[in-house]
Amino acid sequence: MPLPDLVWAWRDAAHGHEPALPQRYLDVLERVLNQMESAALFTEESCSFSQADMVGALADWLSRARAL
Template structure:
């Protein structure tokens, strides 16, 4: 499946995360899709894994005791998707 379609899927799964899906399971499922970042510059993989690390860490604690806001992390993941789309469009042109 081409990366743009995987980005579409990731973006739709972000809504499930916003709706309360298990963050650790969501993160692990995302890590299991290396094709997400295969066509992107290497720093995209690094940034995505850093965000997923924080998401998983935050899932270990309740929202009050965690230094990571899940809402902010989901917003950052959306920004990652948006940036990835821009890069893919610019390299396709």
């Protein structure tokens, strides 16, 4: 799946979640997704963005959101 589609799917799923997620969860997700979009501008790992760290951050966010 292309990154823009993946990011859109995460945003859509988070905002369509019932019951609604707390705003702080949406804020954190948006920050991670924005970083993923920025990281996609680089072809390799950079000192500013690590693709592995971004995937890890999404996994952490998802586990915490599921625990609500």
